[in-house]
Amino acid sequence: MTSAAALPYVASPPKRDRQRTIERIAGVGFAFPAFLLLLLTNVVPLLVLLYLSFTDFKLGALDMHFLGLDNFRKALADPVFRRSLANTFVYVAIVLPGSVGLGLLIAVLLHRRKRTRSFYEVIYFLPVTSTLIAMATVWQFILHPRLGPVNGVLRALGFDAIPFLSEPAYVLPTLAAIGIWQLVGFNMVLFLAGLSAIPRDLYEAAEVDGCRSGIDRFLTITWPLLGPTTMFVIVTTSITAFKVFDTVAVMTRGGPMGSSEVLLYAIYLEGYQYFHMGYAAALTLIFLAFVLLFSIAQTFVLERRVHY
Amino acid sequence: MASVTLQSIGKSFGGTPVLSDISLDVADGEFLTLVGASGCGKSTLIRIIAGLEPQSTGSVLIDGVPVDHLRPHERQVAMVFQSYALYPHMKVFANIALPLVMSRLRMVERLPLLRLLSPRRRRVMAGIADEVHAVAKQLQIERLLDRRPSQLSGGQRQRVALGRAMVRQPAAFLMDEPLSNLDAKLRVHMRSELAELHARIGTTFIYVTHDQVEAMTMSDRVAMMDNGVILQLGSPGDLYARPANVRVAQFIGTPAINLLPAKASAQGFVELFGHELPVRAGRSPGTALTVGIRPETLVPRPAGALRPGTHALIGRIRRSENLGAGRILYVDLASPAGGSVTVATGNESDAAPLDTGDLALLFAPTACHVFDADGQRVDDADTIAAATGGARARALT
DSSP: OGGGGGHHHHHHHHHHHHHHHHHHHHHHHHHHHHHHHHIIIIIHHHHHHHHHTTBOOOTTOSOOOBOTTHHHHHHHHOHHHHHHHHHHHHHHHHHHHHHHHHHHHHHHHHHTOSSSHHHHHHHHHHHHHSOHHHHHHHHHHHTOTTTOHHHHHHHHTTOOOOOTTTSHHHHHHHHHHHHHHHHHHHHHHHHHHHHHTSOHHHHHHHHHHTOOSHHHHIIIIIHHHTHHHHHHHHHHHHHHHHTOOHHIIIIITTOSTTTTOOHHHHHHIIIIISOOHHHHHHHHHHHHHHHHHHHHIIIIIIHHHHOO | OOOEEEEEEEEEETTEEEEEEEEEEEOTTOEEEEEOSTTSSHHHHHHHHHTSSOOSEEEEEETTEEOTTSOGGGGTEEEEOTTOOOOTTSOHHHHHHHHHHHHHSOHHHHSTTGGGGOHHHHHHHHHHHHHHHHHHHHHTOGGGTTSOGGGSOHHHHHHHHHHHHHTTOOSEEEEESTTTTSOHHHHHHHHHHHHHHHHHHOOEEEEEESOHHHHHHHOSEEEEEETTEEEEEEOHHHHHHSOSBHHHHHHSSSSOOEEEEEEEOTTSEEEETTEEEEEEOOSOTTOEEEEEEOGGGOEEEETTOOOTTOEEEEEEEEEEEEOSSEEEEEEEEOSTTOOEEEEEEEOOGGGGGGGSSOEEEEEOGGGOEEEETTSBBOOHHHHSSOTTOOOSOEEEO
16 A cells, blocks of 8 residues: 555646636636737737728728738839938937937936936926927927027028028938937936936946046946946837927928928828828838837847846 | 054034044054944945045045045055945956956057057956956956856855955955845855955955954954944954943943943942942942943852852843853843843753752853943953952842
8 A cells, every 4th residue: 555645646636737727717817808908909900000001991982992012012112202211210310319319418417416406307308298299389480590599699690591491401400409309308317217226336346446537437337337228218219209290290291392201291191181091001011110120129139238 | 555544534424423533543464343333434434445435534544645635546445345346247357357457558448449459458458367367266266257247146246346356456455344245154154264365465454344243253453433433442352351331342242241230339349239349430439330241251050059259140031042052041130120131151961950940140240341321441440459359159139
């Protein structure tokens, strides 16, 4: 009867199986509401979008036809779309380094301040809280060739007035500058949070070890340890910049001569001005593909390098 | 290697004084420990020596030269932090090498990309690598040079922090509670390792701790601090045997010293629980005094068997703790005033019968530490007197 001792152990698996089934059902039950929400708000709209992008659906039309990949083919050949894509990239290329670099600089300068810190924080953060549509009107006035104070100052200094928003060569950099103005505060707050997470001990150790100047400290401690923060800021900034729309819609409407046409504005025109919903859906998918690329870049390429 | 001198250092944070008039001479090669409860100012003091905190008054001298105007790295001191403060993004090698890189390479040679242009850099880095390896070998962390701090255990991080301090061959090591983040076993081990390291390299060590055992075991001299002043400076043996202040007596020694209320008798002796001890009070009659008796100097015996000339406290065991090698007895005194004392005793086989019934705790009057109302030690010159006072047995209850 030596095997008797092993009996309870042999008998237990069925019981454990039942336990596991119950746990599984409970798990699915808990996850279900979230899954349903995700399905209704993300997955289904995406699938509808995908379907629409294969059709010639027009807003208000009673019937539509399946076109296959025609919309995508058309998009790649469409000079308007290609121009808006290129413009968007130029915009991102200015806004990304501008707002990340400035945000970091301001955060580093503010971090050590004690009394005035919150004052400056509020000032730099104000543009983030303001509605860009409303602020765009203000910017339009500020940059107005005849009435605006910027050109007023330029004229007073003896320069020619600059047609910021009506000269094709200037319009994208001008919009980018406004984009930077709006994003700097947000990036600054993120960097400030990252900075306060760096232990003070490290700066003191660095000081004892011979980091003399602020540049030494920045290169030895601050910059490497801000790696994860910087990564996050870069990704969020590039996605935000890629979605530029309000300033273009309010201030330039893609002009002059399409020089400020950007991706989201092109989609808006196709969908809600020309009612080419199918085509707009295809463009939206292309737009999403780029956003996805930025996110993937974060997860795979850069995150591996900044974590320690 | 150098001596460190503090001349009446004072420090206050926004009107709150944390250090007042600290003067201290640390000899070349000495191991000096600053010990005290948290908030006593010991960490502030070591940070002032390091140059991380400016003092409000006074002066710091290293090798007789004032260094008050010098930045931390110019003072040629190395610091080991409580958190170790290792650079988390650098490998162990780079962590240890950093002080040398900072002092031997020019700014341009340290910048990313630009540094590739310097032919000198390679030569210097090779020299640095040799020194880092030599230090790593001493600390037995050669195999860890390629790891990041997050991949190391507490003890290994501690060694890396030591390595980073050693590699510069500093004039003095400053250590701010370096062992307090280690578990108890490792702490005991690192304690002896640090003491051996000090013996081997012979550099001046200034060591901050709140752990009196660390202070007692490693140091040449101990400075006991409280409320921003040094209460007593002396050898570990001194602090234990002749505490200058009741707070020193309380802090040094485990279990903590027993403090009993007493007063100066009309005859000028110490009166404990209404009985005179053959110890001179040195204060005017009636003055309140405190008598300190170390738990390990109390000898428990069954009551009633007192020989003439002995002194004892009478009480009953409330609780006893067996530590294996010895026992700690918590004894409620039979005096009308109540109170209790702690007794540390060996674990002899005859200890068991003590557990019940009245207990006499024998003590030698010479083992009594007498403190006045301000906590100052009543000097031995007064107290050693007439140790022959009591010819008959005195059971103090």
